[in-house]
Amino acid sequence: xxxxxxxxxxxxxxxxxxxxxxxxxxxxxxxxxxxxxxxxxxxxxxxxxxxxxxxxxxxxxxxxxxxxxxxxxxxxxxxxxxxxxxxxxxxxxxxxxxxxxxxxxxxxxxxxxxxxxxxxxxxxxxxxxxxxxxxxxxxxxxxxxxxxxxxxxxxxxxxxxxxxxxxxxxxxxxxxxxxxxxxxxxxxxxxxxxxxxxxxxxxxxxxxxxxxxxxxxxxxxxxxxxxxxxxxxxxxxxxxxxxxxxxxxxxxxxxxxxxxxxxxxxxxxxxxxxxxxxxxxxxxxxxxxxxxxxxxxxxxxxxxxxxxxxxxxxxxxxxxxxxxxxxxxxxxxxxxxxxxxxxxxxxxxxxxxxxxxxxxxxxxxxxxxxxxxxxxxxx
Amino acid sequence: xxxxxxxxxxxxxxxxxxxxxxxxxxxxxxxxxxxxxxxxxxxxxxxxxxxxxxxxxxxxxxxxxxxxxxxxxxxxxxxxxxxxxxxxxxxxxxxxxxxxxxxxxxxxxxxxxxxxxxxxxxxxxxxxxxxxxxxxxxxxxxxxxxxxxxxxxxxxxxxxxxxxxxx
Ligand SMILES: [Zn+2]
Numbered sequence: 001x002x003x004x005x006x007x008x009x010x011x012x013x014x015x016x017x018x019x020x021x022x023x024x025x026x027x028x029x030x031x032x033x034x035x036x037x038x039x040x041x042x043x044x045x046x047x048x049x050x051x052x053x054x055x056x057x058x059x060x061x062x063x064x065x066x067x068x069x070x071x072x073x074x075x076x077x078x079x080x081x082x083x084x085x086x087x088x089x090x091x092x093x094x095x096x097x098x099x100x101x102x103x104x105x106x107x108x109x110x111x112x113x114x115x116x117x118x119x120x121x122x123x124x125x126x127x128x129x130x131x132x133x134x135x136x137x138x139x140x141x142x143x144x145x146x147x148x149x150x151x152x153x154x155x156x157x158x159x160x161x162x163x164x165x166x167x168x169x170x171x172x173x174x175x176x177x178x179x180x181x182x183x184x185x186x187x188x189x190x191x192x193x194x195x196x197x198x199x200x201x202x203x204x205x206x207x208x209x210x211x212x213x214x215x216x217x218x219x220x221x222x223x224x225x226x227x228x229x230x231x232x233x234x235x236x237x238x239x240x241x242x243x244x245x246x247x248x249x250x251x252x253x254x255x256x257x258x259x260x261x262x263x264x265x266x267x268x269x270x271x272x273x274x275x276x277x278x279x280x281x282x283x284x285x286x287x288x289x290x291x292x293x294x295x296x297x298x299x300x301x302x303x304x305x306x307x308x309x310x311x312x313x314x315x316x317x318x319x320x321x322x323x324x325x326x327x328x329x330x331x332x333x334x335x336x337x338x339x340x341x342x343x344x345x346x347x348x349x350x351x352x353x354x355x356x357x358x359x360x361x362x363x364x365x366x367x368x369x370x371x372x373x374x375x376x377x378x379x
Numbered sequence: 380x381x382x383x384x385x386x387x388x389x390x391x392x393x394x395x396x397x398x399x400x401x402x403x404x405x406x407x408x409x410x411x412x413x414x415x416x417x418x419x420x421x422x423x424x425x426x427x428x429x430x431x432x433x434x435x436x437x438x439x440x441x442x443x444x445x446x447x448x449x450x451x452x453x454x455x456x457x458x459x460x461x462x463x464x465x466x467x468x469x470x471x472x473x474x475x476x477x478x479x480x481x482x483x484x485x486x487x488x489x490x491x492x493x494x495x496x497x498x499x500x501x502x503x504x505x506x507x508x509x510x511x512x513x514x515x516x517x518x519x520x521x522x523x524x525x526x527x528x529x530x531x532x533x534x535x536x537x538x539x540x541x542x543x544x545x546x
């Protein structure tokens with residue numbers, strides 16, 4: 001039991017972070033997961049403007065232990081992410097990582113020397129500018145994820161900026177080392193992160209993706225854009241504040257997959273997104289809840305393809321079959337089973353047809369509304 | 380003199396804002412404001428339709444009318460489904476629709492508005508029943524082919540379906 005009178009006073013530190021590129025964003029979301037596991041009310045940190053205001057009341061050891069706990073281990077029980085040369089974060093030790101945590105939560109800046117003549121570097125992630133001796137400055141390298149970045153010579157294609165000259169400020173170092181915690185492992189053995197311009201949006205989209213599609217869940221393998229779509233639908237139906245302005249910006253799935261050629265490991269990073277118009281539809285609470293009520297991927301995919309004439313035709317055929325008094329013919333039965341996978345829907349295709357018609361009406365309304373707003377904003 | 384509906388709506392919205400600031404939102408009052416808004420929306424649509432009929436060559440007016448009408452589409456779908464369910468109780472109509480339903484479905488699918496209209500009109504005339512107002516609305520040219528099909532399919536699924544109305 002904790003005794004608040006006797007317990008050691010832990011200094012509270014407050015940090016405000018803003019979204020940057022996907023690797024950093026994944027780091028912040030990973031850090032939030034660590035803090036949440038430590039009992040912090042992380043949802044309160046998420047601000048509607050897209051930033052995150054973190055209050056840390058835990059100490060370095062607590063944060064390190066939880067971080068290590070949430071990270072994968074080998075069958076023998078040794079950490080796969082630190083402690084040895086070829087670990088995910090190459091050549092990192094417990095003490096080097098703890099130093100970084102200490103800097104993040106407001107401790108000293110690991111004694112980096114500055115001189116009048118020191119050059120000024122700007123952090124590629126948080127853009128903070130620092131006067132620092134070049135030999136003391138940290139640059140993006142395999143210490144921040146050797147699989148992701150590759151070695152300094154070979155990561156050129158892994159990352160957007162073709163060089164190891166990217167300065168990382170001391171506060172961002174530990175954040176980057178949390179990115180692996182935010183990745184969701186899929187049953188096809190790829191890992192994904194949903195990237196967006198708001199931490200609140202990213203926190204929830206990744207949470208929903210993890211819950212529905214994480215490797216431990218029984219969900220069958222799904223295309224990346226379906227995972228993104230389902231996560232947006234969950235967000236629109238479960239989160240009080242709407243996606244609103246964020247739908248106009250980039251929301252994408254970053255996928256990381258390892259493959260071997262001639263016993264050499266390669267990593268492929270891919271990006272998947274949905275067209276602006278589709279995200280707009282899915283972010284509409286009524287459309288989202290109707291799609292999740294229907295629960296059929298065949299119908300979701302017609303919406304993702306914006307193939308509304310085929311959606312109409314599907315509704316028509318399901319209605320015709322569903323209205324029949326006589327027994328279905330084999331071809332009709334086959335059509336129903338091919339297009340609907342849920343039992344409740346197979347038993348009542350006319351009802352699915354009605355839902356499809358509702359959906360089409362809502363989509364049409366939404367599109368009209370959009371053209372009005374766009375017209376108004378250009379007027 | 381009673382306040383105009385738009386004045387009432389404006390006041391109602393202010394009231395709702397106040398309630399929210401004081402932390403006591405009441406759902407019925409939101410519902411009332413929404414109903415008020417939909418009434419106004421309908422009225423605007425009627426006025427616009429009138430304006431369009433007077434000045435057929437004004438394209439912008441016509442575009443605006445299409446947009447406002449589109450906004451009310453899912454409302455109309457709901458009404459039409461319920462109208463279909465209601466008319467199913469009428470044995471004469473139900474039997475006539477059961478006989479011709481599939482043919483009408485085909486006409487709707489093919490986008491043949493006039494033929495579908497006449498087929499349905501004949502059923503109501505020979506049954507000596509009034510043609511439902513919501514169904515008249517569904518045939519107006521302002522609605523896209525997609526919406527026309529959605530409206531008619533929803534009505535037909537109501538009247539042809541086996542299920543009873545839920546709720
Ligand atoms: Zn930084």
